[in-house]
Amino acid sequence: MARWAPQETDTYAAIAGEVIAQVGTNRAVIGVDGQDGTDLERVAAGLVAGFEQHGVPAMAAAAPSDDVDRLRADVVTPFRTTGAGDGVLVVHGHGLLAPGARGLWRWSLWVEREDGRLERRADVKLAASAILDATDPEHPRRNWNDAC
Template sequence: MVDMARWAPQEIDTMAAIASEVVAQVGTNRTVIAVDGQDGTDLEHVAAALVAGFEQHGVQAMAAAASSTDADALRTDLVTPFRTTGAGEGVLVVHGHGLLGPSTRTLWRWSLWVEQETGRLERRADVKIAASAVLDVTDPDHPRREWNDAC
């Protein structure tokens, strides 16, 4: 019996595909997106990889750590300054746990929920449904975009 390894895209390919999805859905004119996820996921790494994905498409992007999960503080510290200091194309990827809570969901034009196999049963359906996309990082070298379909 031949052992055939299952092919999976590299991280940069997955993140470039997700960046392409963001560009198609919401554009890149001072766009602010959120990266939130399950406890234990490296959201800073995912945000940096997503920034690299945007750069693959020639889109200027930068990542920032959320200062809190308070909507007013996030708006004052990150969202408003990014949207008002500069013109044209640009994406800000804000990362932090709790960014897809009910009080902060409206700050983001697009959002990514990050999870891994460990503890998947505890994943929170309410924030997953709020996310624009779901990313499985069980294999960090080969993250997978999951289709969180309701059908």
């Protein structure tokens, strides 16, 4: 029996709605990190489309490095100080949820695949605002990661 799975666009629109409800959209900067081999650029693009479905202007940017000072100077500060009002920047790259960089993001997403089950308790995963299982990129799933 085939199992139902949400479409990519529905998942990202739902996650964008969650971000809007939790942190708002006034120059919010979102960090997207994940396991090696995950397509963080695709996830960031999906989130941008999700925000746009909610009528919120958004754009994605690849992190130039995982160095906190460089991220702050080259990505976060220019976005927050340029323009006013609604706008979301989705920054993607590996190492963005490392201990030093975590404080740069108003909200964050950890992306993983089924074959990374042993990594599921990594401290970066615990630091994320949400977790996305992208085992099937066309049908990603929000992982609630509860202990029930």
